[in-house]
Amino acid sequence: xxxxxxxxxxxxxxxxxxxxxxxxxxxxxxxxxxxxxxxxxxxxxxxxxxxxxxxxxxxxxxxxxxxxxxxxxxxxxxxxxxxxxxxxxxxxxxxxxxxxxxxxxxxxxxxxxxxxxxxxxxxxxxxxxxxxxxxxxxxxxxxxxxxxxxxxxxxxxxxxxxxxxxxxxxxxxxxxxxxxxxxxxxxxxxxxxxxxxxxxxxxxxxxxxxxxxxxxxxxxxxxxxxxxxxxxxxxxxxxxxxxxxxxxxxxxxxxxxxxxxxxxxxxxxxxxxxxxxxxxxxxxxxxxxxxxxxxxxxxxxxxxxxxxxxxxxxxxxxxxxxxxxxxxxxxxxxxxxxxxxxxxxxxxxxxxxxxxxxxxxxxxxxxxxxxxxxxxxxxxxxxxxxxxxxxxxxxxxxxxxxxxxxxxxxxxxxxxxxxxxxxxxxxxxxxxxxxxxxxxxxxxxxxxxxxx
Amino acid sequence: xxxxxxxxxxxxxxxxxxxxxxxxxxxxxxxxxxxxxxxxxxxxxxxxxxxxxxxxxxxxxxxxxxxxxxxxxxxxxxxxxxxxxxxxxxxxxxxxxxxxxxxxxxxxxxxxxxx
Numbered sequence: 199x200x201x202x203x204x205x206x207x208x209x210x211x212x213x214x215x216x217x218x219x220x221x222x223x224x225x226x227x228x229x230x231x232x233x234x235x236x237x238x239x240x241x242x243x244x245x246x247x248x249x250x251x252x253x254x255x256x257x258x259x260x261x262x263x264x265x266x267x268x269x270x271x272x273x274x275x276x277x278x279x280x281x282x283x284x285x286x287x288x289x290x291x292x293x294x295x296x297x298x299x300x301x302x303x304x305x306x307x308x309x310x311x312x313x314x315x316x317x318x319x320x321x322x323x324x325x326x327x328x329x330x331x332x333x334x335x336x337x338x339x340x341x342x343x344x345x346x347x348x349x350x351x352x353x354x355x356x357x358x359x360x361x362x363x364x365x366x367x368x369x370x371x372x373x374x375x376x377x378x379x380x381x382x383x384x385x386x387x388x389x390x391x392x393x394x395x396x397x398x399x400x401x402x403x404x405x406x407x408x409x410x411x412x413x414x415x416x417x418x419x420x421x422x423x424x425x426x427x428x429x430x431x432x433x434x435x436x437x438x439x440x441x442x443x444x445x446x447x448x449x450x451x452x453x454x455x456x457x458x459x460x461x462x463x464x465x466x467x468x469x470x471x472x473x474x475x476x477x478x479x480x481x482x483x484x485x486x487x488x489x490x491x492x493x494x495x496x497x498x499x500x501x502x503x504x505x506x507x508x509x510x511x512x513x514x515x516x517x518x519x520x521x522x523x524x525x526x527x528x529x530x531x532x533x534x535x536x537x538x539x540x541x542x543x544x545x546x547x548x549x550x551x552x553x554x555x556x557x558x559x560x561x562x563x564x565x566x567x568x569x570x571x572x573x574x575x576x577x578x579x580x581x582x583x584x585x586x587x588x589x590x591x592x593x594x595x596x597x598x599x600x601x602x603x604x605x606x607x608x609x610x611x612x613x614x615x616x617x618x619x620x621x622x623x624x625x626x627x628x629x630x631x632x633x634x635x636x637x638x639x640x641x642x643x644x645x646x647x648x649x650x
Numbered sequence: 651x652x653x654x655x656x657x658x659x660x661x662x663x664x665x666x667x668x669x670x671x672x673x674x675x676x677x678x679x680x681x682x683x684x685x686x687x688x689x690x691x692x693x694x695x696x697x698x699x700x701x702x703x704x705x706x707x708x709x710x711x712x713x714x715x716x717x718x719x720x721x722x723x724x725x726x727x728x729x730x731x732x733x734x735x736x737x738x739x740x741x742x743x744x745x746x747x748x749x750x751x752x753x754x755x756x757x758x759x760x761x762x763x764x765x
Contacts, residue, residue, distance in 0.1 A: 264742035272742045338751060408717055408747050491750050498736030498757065507761065511673040514755035 207415045214423030216348035217398035220481040221304035221474050228453035235375045236439040238384035246392035247428040252588045253555050255578030256562035258417030261403040262576035265412045268495050277561035281629050288621035293550040294489050298527030299534035300544040307451040308474040311467050322531045329482040330524035336513025347476045354473045361461035362437035369442040390599025394548035399423050417576040490519035501628045542606040546613035552596025559589040657729040658705040665702040675700040680715040686722035716748040731764035
């Protein structure tokens with residue numbers, strides 16, 4: 199007999215999968231397939247999935263300790279203090295804005311396969327306007343619809359990849375990939391980018407419907423989702439390497455469309471563009487909701503200006519936070535389009551996200567030590583020592599991924615430093631001014647003789 | 651019934667007396683439970699027709715839309731406007747199980763009442 203909780207578990211798994219499936223992921227796979235050889239690519243995806251399983255265990259334990267909390271802000275705050283938590287949160291928000299440019303660019307590349315005359319700024323603005331408009335209006339997509347769309351995208355990718363594997367390979371014989379670099383070097387470069395493929399799965403953690411969800415359903419939804427994603431990406435990557443273009447950069451940004459055309463002809467291109475539209479809309483919609491929620495929370499903490507907590511009395515939508523996120527994403531997308539820095543931005547985003555993941559794992563390891571008494575309905579099976587090693591590895595891969603594409607390595611480093619540096623400065627300003635503000639409030643309160 | 655119940659009654663009075671909330675609560679019919687994690691006390695409040703209903707003891711197995719859970723002292727402070735629920739939520743001292751939209755709307759109620 200199928201129970202209601204079985205559906206709930208399926209919802210969590212599908213949500214985690216949907217959050218990770220993005221056009222930029224396909225583009226990243228395309229780039230990696232042209233940068234490292236097949237063995238390194240497939241192994242890097244597997245290693246990345248393994249790392250993400252450890253990450254998932256840590257996040258699951260953290261979320262069971264602080265159910266439904268706004269993830270990163272809460273976990274890092276209790277583990278490492280306010281300033282560190284704020285710094286990483288701000289870095290994540292800046293990364294989300296940069297990621298929007300990467301994602302809309304990847305979407306545009308796929309779209310132009312069927313509609314070549316649409317300029318990138320137009321497709322970018324339309325996609326963002328649609329998602330932001332829906333959120334400003336307070337319209338909520340039915341969960342079952344979102345999940346059905348995710349299942350459709352997974353099915354389409356799996357079927358096209360399977361079909362591509364069934365036809366003879368077209369990769370030119372003797373094609374050298376990876377510039378002859380040692381296998382270990384290729385692997386080190388690729389793992390950080392491969393981790394990027396899975397990013398987003400953890401956004402399911404705050405979505406538990408009740409305390410009971412954090413004992414098993416939420417914790418186990420993430421590893422199940424990761425297995426689904428691993429199989430999907432491995433299948434896709436395998437199909438991709440069997441059909442690499444002779445000019446390695448050709449079609450690297452929309453490999454899913456290339457495979458669609460190869461297997462199903464023109465209808466395949468349309469099908470993969472539909473999959474791209476669904477990927478970008480569902481990812482953006484979920485990402486916008488989650489990010490605006492974080493911004494609203496920061497606004498309530500007075501870490502951001504009052505605009506961040508502006509809500510619509512008619513719909514209850516956090517219009518201030520949604521507008522901030524929408525505007526930041528659009529600006530970042532336009533800047534990346536003007537300067538054509540999407541590749542560097544994607545590598546910088548991957549780098550920041552690896553560090554964010556390292557922070558999650560590190561936070562869980564630290565809380566095992568400093569707060570052993572807090573109830574943990576779910577406990578990661580990974581020993582603390584291993585978690586510490588994984589955190590260090592993630593940070594290292596986050597640095598190495600910046601050099602995955604030598605032509606843009608310097609720019610990737612600059613973008614990453616700008617994101618992290620801005621976050622550090624912003625958090626320092628907030629913490630110092632908030633401290634001054636609280637001091638003044640106490641002074642005023644005492645002078646008034648207020649009880650509160 | 652205890653101090654938590656009194657604080658919920660007080661909260662209900664404030665919500666129903668705040669005309670600014672009428673627009674916010676229009677069309678927002680929700681069942682909200684409030685549970686004290688240390689004492690086990692659990693109450694339910696209905697929001698219907700832009701008003702908050704009288705709190706009552708929660709019924710086991712009842713379907714709810716929003717669930718709040720924290721230590722009783724924290725809940726009392728939240729519903730009396732003494733502590734910022736958003737800050738407590740961020741610190742992990744107040745658990746709120748609800749859709750994103752309902753979480754924001756619930757917080758907006760306290761924002762309008764006490765900020």
